[in-house]
Amino acid sequence: MLAETLLARLGRGRPLVSDGAIGTMLIDRGLKAGLAPESFNLENTEALEEIARLYFDVGADIVHTNTFGGSSLKLTSHHLGDRVEDINRNAISAVKSVAPEQGIVSMSCGPTGMILKPYGDADPEAVYESFQQQLAIAVDAGADAVTIETMIDLEEAKLAVKAAKSVSGSIPVLATMTFDDTPKGFYTIMGVSIEKAAQGLGAAGADVVGSNCGNGIETMVKIAREFTKVTDLPLLIQANAGLPELRDGTAVYPETPEFMAEKAEELLEMGVAIIGGCCGTTPQHMRVLRQMVDSRH
Amino acid sequence: MELLDNIAKNLEAGEDEKVLELTKAAIQQKLPPQDILDKGLIAGMNVVGERFKNHDIFLPEVLLAAKAMYAGMDELKPLLIEEGIPSIGKVVIGSVQGDLHDIGKNLVGIMLKGAGFEVIDLGSDVSPEKFIDTAEKEEAGVIGMSALLTTTMSVMKQVVELLDGRGLKGKVKIIVGGAPVSADFAKEIGADAYGFDGINAVEKIKGLCGVG
Numbered sequence A: 001m002l003a004e005t006l007l008a009r010l011g012r013g014r015p016l017v018s019d020g021a022i023g024t025m026l027i028d029r030g031l032k033a034g035l036a037p038e039s040f041n042l043e044n045t046e047a048l049e050e051i052a053r054l055y056f057d058v059g060a061d062i063v064h065t066n067t068f069g070g071s072s073l074k075l076t077s078h079h080l081g082d083r084v085e086d087i088n089r090n091a092i093s094a095v096k097s098v099a100p101e102q103g104i105v106s107m108s109c110g111p112t113g114m115i116l117k118p119y120g121d122a123d124p125e126a127v128y129e130s131f132q133q134q135l136a137i138a139v140d141a142g143a144d145a146v147t148i149e150t151m152i153d154l155e156e157a158k159l160a161v162k163a164a165k166s167v168s169g170s171i172p173v174l175a176t177m178t179f180d181d182t183p184k185g186f187y188t189i190m191g192v193s194i195e196k197a198a199q200g201l202g203a204a205g206a207d208v209v210g211s212n213c214g215n216g217i218e219t220m221v222k223i224a225r226e227f228t229k230v231t232d233l234p235l236l237i238q239a240n241a242g243l244p245e246l247r248d249g250t251a252v253y254p255e256t257p258e259f260m261a262e263k264a265e266e267l268l269e270m271g272v273a274i275i276g277g278c279c280g281t282t283p284q285h286m287r288v289l290r291q292m293v294d295s296r297h
Numbered sequence B: 001m002e003l004l005d006n007i008a009k010n011l012e013a014g015e016d017e018k019v020l021e022l023t024k025a026a027i028q029q030k031l032p033p034q035d036i037l038d039k040g041l042i043a044g045m046n047v048v049g050e051r052f053k054n055h056d057i058f059l060p061e062v063l064l065a066a067k068a069m070y071a072g073m074d075e076l077k078p079l080l081i082e083e084g085i086p087s088i089g090k091v092v093i094g095s096v097q098g099d100l101h102d103i104g105k106n107l108v109g110i111m112l113k114g115a116g117f118e119v120i121d122l123g124s125d126v127s128p129e130k131f132i133d134t135a136e137k138e139e140a141g142v143i144g145m146s147a148l149l150t151t152t153m154s155v156m157k158q159v160v161e162l163l164d165g166r167g168l169k170g171k172v173k174i175i176v177g178g179a180p181v182s183a184d185f186a187k188e189i190g191a192d193a194y195g196f197d198g199i200n201a202v203e204k205i206k207g208l209c210g211v212g
Helices: A001-009 A023-028 A036-042 A045-057 A072-076 A083-098 A124-140 A154-167 A194-204 A218-231 A257-269 A283-296 B002-012 B016-026 B034-053 B059-082 B102-114 B128-138 B154-165 B183-189 B199-208
Strands: A062-064 A104-109 A145-151 A175-177 A179-182 A186-187 A208-212 A233-241 A245-247 A248-252 A273-277 B090-095 B118-123 B142-146 B172-179
Touching: A023 A036, A023 A045, A036 A045, A036 A083, A045 A062, A045 A083, A062 A083, A072 A124, A083 A104, A083 A124, A104 A124, A124 A154, A124 B059, A145 A154, A145 A194, A145 A257, A154 A175, A154 A194, A175 A194, A179 A283, A194 A208, A208 A218, A208 A273, A208 B154, A218 A233, A218 A257, A218 B059, A233 A257, A233 B118, A245 B183, A257 A283, B002 B016, B002 B034, B002 B059, B016 B034, B016 B059, B034 B059, B034 B102, B034 B142, B034 B199, B059 B102, B059 B199, B090 B128, B102 B118, B102 B172, B102 B199, B128 B142, B128 B154, B142 B154, B142 B199, B154 B172, B154 B183, B172 B183
Parallel strands: A062 A104, A104 A145, A145 A175, A175 A208, A208 A233, A233 A273, B090 B118, B090 B142, B142 B172
Antiparallel strands: A179 A186, A245 A248
16 A cells, blocks of 8 residues: 555655656646646646656656646636546546556645635635545545645645545645745745644644745745744655746746755755655756755665 | 724724724715725725735735725715716736736735725736727726746736837836746836735835826
8 A cells, every 4th residue: 555655654764755846847748828737637648647757757756646726616717627527537547657666646736726714705615525526536546645735724724634534544645835934934825824834734634744835945944944843743845946037038947956955955954754846846856856865865 | 083093993903894884874974985985994904004014914814804995895986986086096907827826916906996996807817918908998007917927927028018019008007916027027028017015016006106
């Protein structure tokens, strides 16, 4: 059972390497502006296999599925609400089909894009059911874990964690939120502190907590350090390759693989369990990260 | 004026029912609609904006305050129209690409309405033509665009060029924002301003419209 392998492997104290960005690689392969990235799961699963293979080949232990916006509520905004089953199942099959024996396939699960009552209009029950439907497919299609990510509202994140726990008592649940570096400390745009995030996600049943997106590696190191002060749970940290800069009229993510890997050494020193990449990171980033991790363990 | 202060205070606290009740009372007492708007609703929203800028409060509190603002506005709007009181400006906003992060664009819309602007929100995945056709038809003074991906930022440049091509440059001002967007980028594509968050966008748009 690979599902047990993830937590068992984390228990051995050797850090795992996750994958890098998927969205930008889909754009390179023809994803058009305005279309849901998940539309690829219906039309071009070969591209999904190719991307997953690239990440496994450079040594990623965990590769995520192209299902970030795969909840029915999110897909409905792209008029794909009736394709939840195929979109999620195909994405998992694609990554599984190229995963090596020890490769871990984790279903990515992002926000619904709705704001919960009383601040917005979304009913918690509807959001919970939307997550439950998506995450049940993860279990059924044989994903080894689920990664609830880029969350900014703790209540929504907790609904997703609980939904995951409701569909399987054993599937590992990784849950990360996106924090802003404010003069008053790190908070999500909805005002969730790192301490509240760690406690709330942990109490909801997350096996691994942490942060992804929104920041380059240097800020992410600071965020990780805050997490180590407030939780004993294993940490997952996935930084962007910096924040986009304009070069010759096009925006590029500035942090090189070498820069990220060098700074990521601090993550290892503080005992971060899983290190991966988010926006702007490439297989080359993960290759160098893998080499750095191997050279230290 | 105690009643108007009360409206502002309750708006700051996000008490929509209370704001509605007090706005009705103010109208009943025949207070000038302009005062109810400026010294009540907008005064409250300005405090909320300031607190948000200082990170004393976060999006949830702003959303509740905005709900309270709308509760009062719905009641007041017929009177403002009746008295021919114009909004301080008309702004067309939209995201050039659909994404969950159109929360940022929505926030700009809320803040603008809170500041007394009339806002036409075109939603997500808006084409350059639609931005400009709408601004022209509605006689809006400003187009506000949000981009969320590095790959869709180029659409902003197309809007600036199309505006120029239609001979509307200068007449309709353009402000841009969004995660990958910067002041340098705004300058390079020929936009009139860059807003780094909702509050900053409102300040810049006020500048573009020559108010406040």
